[in-house]
Amino acid sequence: MSAVPDVAIVGGGIVGAACALECKRAGLSVEVYEQSTVGGGATASGMGHVVVMDDSEAQFALTHYSSTLWRELAAELPAAAEYLPCGTLWVAADEEEMAEVHRKQSFYEARGVPVEVLDAQQLADAEPHLRTPLAGGLLVSGDCVVYPPVVAQWLLDQAGVTIHHQEIRALADVPAGIVVNAMGAAAPRLSPGIPVAPRKGHLVITDRHPGFVRHQLIELGYLKSAHSASGDSVAFNVQPRKTGQILIGSSRQYGAEHKEIDREILTRMLRRAAEYMPGIGALTAIRTWTGFRASTPDKLPLIGPWAGREWLATGHEGLGITTSLATGRLLADLITGRTPPIPAEPFLPLRCSP
Amino acid sequence: MTGFDLIVAGAGPAGIAAACRAAETGAKVLVLDNNPAAGGQIWRNDIPALWAQRLSNVEVRGGCSVIDDSILAHGVPIVLATGARELFLPFPGWTLPGVTGVGGLQALVKSGFEVRGKRVVLAGTGPLLLAVASLLRKRGASVTCIAEQAPRSALLRFATGLWRYPLKIAQGIELGGSLLGVPYFTDCWVEEAYGRDRVERVRLSGFEQDCDLLAIGYGLVPNTELATLLGCTLQDGFVTVDAMQKTWREGVWAAGELTGIGGVERSLVEGEIAGLAAIGELTEARKLFSRRAAWHRFASHLTGAFALRPELRALPRPDTIVCRCEDIRYNDLTRWTSAREAKLQTRCGMGLCQGRICGAANHFLFGWQDTSVRPPASAAPVSDLMES
Numbered sequence: 001m002s003a004v005p006d007v008a009i010v011g012g013g014i015v016g017a018a019c020a021l022e023c024k025r026a027g028l029s030v031e032v033y034e035q036s037t038v039g040g041g042a043t044a045s046g047m048g049h050v051v052v053m054d055d056s057e058a059q060f061a062l063t064h065y066s067s068t069l070w071r072e073l074a075a076e077l078p079a080a081a082e083y084l085p086c087g088t089l090w091v092a093a094d095e096e097e098m099a100e101v102h103r104k105q106s107f108y109e110a111r112g113v114p115v116e117v118l119d120a121q122q123l124a125d126a127e128p129h130l131r132t133p134l135a136g137g138l139l140v141s142g143d144c145v146v147y148p149p150v151v152a153q154w155l156l157d158q159a160g161v162t163i164h165h166q167e168i169r170a171l172a173d174v175p176a177g178i179v180v181n182a183m184g185a186a187a188p189r190l191s192p193g194i195p196v197a198p199r200k201g202h203l204v205i206t207d208r209h210p211g212f213v214r215h216q217l218i219e220l221g222y223l224k225s226a227h228s229a230s231g232d233s234v235a236f237n238v239q240p241r242k243t244g245q246i247l248i249g250s251s252r253q254y255g256a257e258h259k260e261i262d263r264e265i266l267t268r269m270l271r272r273a274a275e276y277m278p279g280i281g282a283l284t285a286i287r288t289w290t291g292f293r294a295s296t297p298d299k300l301p302l303i304g305p306w307a308g309r310e311w312l313a314t315g316h317e318g319l320g321i322t323t324s325l326a327t328g329r330l331l332a333d334l335i336t337g338r339t340p341p342i343p344a345e346p347f348l349p350l351r352c353s354p
Numbered sequence: 355m356t357g358f359d360l361i362v363a364g365a366g367p368a369g370i371a372a373a374c375r376a377a378e379t380g381a382k383v384l385v386l387d388n389n390p391a392a393g394g395q396i397w398r399n400d401i402p403a404l405w406a407q408r409l410s411n412v413e414v415r416g417g418c419s420v421i422d423d424s425i426l427a428h429g430v431p432i433v434l435a436t437g438a439r440e441l442f443l444p445f446p447g448w449t450l451p452g453v454t455g456v457g458g459l460q461a462l463v464k465s466g467f468e469v470r471g472k473r474v475v476l477a478g479t480g481p482l483l484l485a486v487a488s489l490l491r492k493r494g495a496s497v498t499c500i501a502e503q504a505p506r507s508a509l510l511r512f513a514t515g516l517w518r519y520p521l522k523i524a525q526g527i528e529l530g531g532s533l534l535g536v537p538y539f540t541d542c543w544v545e546e547a548y549g550r551d552r553v554e555r556v557r558l559s560g561f562e563q564d565c566d567l568l569a570i571g572y573g574l575v576p577n578t579e580l581a582t583l584l585g586c587t588l589q590d591g592f593v594t595v596d597a598m599q600k601t602w603r604e605g606v607w608a609a610g611e612l613t614g615i616g617g618v619e620r621s622l623v624e625g626e627i628a629g630l631a632a633i634g635e636l637t638e639a640r641k642l643f644s645r646r647a648a649w650h651r652f653a654s655h656l657t658g659a660f661a662l663r664p665e666l667r668a669l670p671r672p673d674t675i676v677c678r679c680e681d682i683r684y685n686d687l688t689r690w691t692s693a694r695e696a697k698l699q700t701r702c703g704m705g706l707c708q709g710r711i712c713g714a715a716n717h718f719l720f721g722w723q724d725t726s727v728r729p730p731a732s733a734a735p736v737s738d739l740m741e742s
């Protein structure tokens with residue numbers, strides 16, 4: 001192997017790992033820099049939810065394509081990756097949110113994504129621990145849940161690339177043809193001026209309560225709260241783990257830079273969860289933690305060339321696990337000049353340059 | 355929490371001593387413990403009459419978990435006396451029913467667990483093996499042998515140093531009397547436990563022994579989770595304190611096994627000093643320094659004699675479970691280089707106990723130090739986290 005690799009990826013999270021594997025498969029020589037633990041950043045602190053989203057055509061295209069890649073990968077993943085094809089159940093509290101269920105239904109169906117509308121009774125049957133009455137819900141059965149740190153390490157093992165456990169202070173110091181900044185919310189440290197801001201989240205995990213929750217459950221009120229561009233928000237968002245444990249989320253905060261638990265927002269988040277699942281308060285909480293999403297102004301990631309030999313693969317906000325696999329594919333296609341399976345333009349970082 | 359002059363977290367000997375000394379000066383003291391009743395591990399259901407009497411003027415809230423550092427928001431000084439748990443080292447068969455910690459078995463017996471007629475093997479290290487053997491015999495168990503991993507030479511050095519601690523000699527004579535006829539082996543440890551549905555037989559260094567119960571005691575590990583969440587400084591796994599038992603975190607004192615392992619007398623005197631110091635009675639606290647110094651000497655004497663031997667690191671087989679909550683085996687861990695990496699890749703330490711058992715075992719086996727603590731300080735109902 002030559003002394004200088006074609007591609008160096010800085011950041012050993014799931015996005016960096018997927019980029020490493022796809023570049024390697026495209027015939028490039030690849031090295032990875034991770035100063036700490038593989039998959040130890042947002043990859044470890046997120047929920048591991050793979051979800052097809054419909055905020056914009058570009059977001060749909062990326063999440064839908066990536067979700068297909070996840071289903072293809074499922075059979076190969078090690079058991080420790082905890083792949084759970086539980087689907088997403090969007091929960092509607094009232095008739096206004098039920099209208100949103102029908103809007104989503106036609107959006108997804110028009111694009112070939114299988115969905116099922118549940119009425120109040122069907123929702124109660126599907127998730128007996130939800131409060132009654134609720135209006136209904138939308139089941140997206142192709143969505144799934146994984147345990148991301150194991151997947152990140154597995155992708156790197158598949159790639160068989162060298163991992164340098166050292167801190168990079170400047171991308172210019174990295175010997176490689178192309179240097180990819182895949183540092184998530186920390187990416188602006190090495191690429192000053194990119195439009196990425198940390199958005200803090202809190203999660204709680206419980207002891208094993210198998211069957212208490214059966215699908216990834218998200219309130220449709222989430223659309224009102226999570227997508228507001230500023231201000232702190234919480235939403236009912238709970239997830240069954242393969243172990244029987246339950247992850248309880250979610251919160252979003254701008255401008256919060258410390259990783260300490262914010263008791264006020266944690267309290268709000270859990271009270272919101274208890275509004276939807278009154279029994280949740282009686283479960284045993286074993287750990288709470290925080291993490292930082294890499295958010296961008298237009299809610300789309302930055303994938304592609306930025307300046308000189310500096311490329312970006314960051315800005316995935318809360319969808320980094322979902323879109324990691326597609327990001328790797330797009331990045332490798334852009335580097336090698338192949339035609340990407342979906343249009344890459346909406347994600348090119350240069351859309352954001354002044 | 356407002357309306358109190360002092361909060362004490364932990365109702366074992368150190369916490370009780372801190373609370374009583376402070377309360378006796380007229381301070382209003384609140385003691386919190388996650389067990390239903392006061393006593394801690396060592397005095398469970400069995401608080402000495404003198405301390406029980408003194409504690410009767412103190413408010414004790416049992417079944418109460420402290421979540422995080424919001425307890426400091428009230429501005430009330432706090433004494434941490436959260437004690438220690440047992441160190442479990444994995445060996446083949448250690449997860450069989452009937453294999454317990456020595457301290458765990460002691461607590462069970464004190465809570466009424468019937469051992470009459472049962473054959474018990476005690477193995478591990480330190481004087482707790484003898485104390486528990488004595489208790490078991492009094493309750494009608496047949497202690498078939500005591501296996502002490504320390505070498506005979508270290509024990510002799512320890513014994514000849516004991517003349518400085520007359521109380522310990524007296525306790526030793528009493529113990530010796532109650533243990534007449536029990537085989538006591540040094541340089542001896544459990545290599546494997548066998549049994550179909552529960553432990554039936556153990557292999558020790560050089561011989562095998564039938565038994566109904568196997569109690570293991572490799573020493574204690576301090577419960578530093580709450581201290582860490584409150585921002586106290588730790589060194590070598592213990593909370594750092596000054597002469598007044600004050601931690602590096604303003605408004606927080608620590609006493610007992612949080613600051614070092616060394617027995618109940620050490621915990622008591624540290625607790626008394628912490629309780630007095632935390633409410634500003636520094637002159638009274640200073641009067642106890644010489645007594646504390648003596649018990650600190652005894653503690654270092656103890657630690658030196660019962661140091662764990664390296665052979666114990668070689669006991670787990672590839673398929674021996676290390677993390678019981680998540681069923682993680684020894685060979686699942688050998689690829690990784692840190693506690694965090696092992697945790698993220700195998701879920702070791704991510705279950706109900708949050709690494710309170712396997713964390714210390716992995717520290718001994720691999721040298722890993724897991725310093726990550728997140729609220730709640732111990733598992734708690736989700737609803738407890740909803741209270742702002």
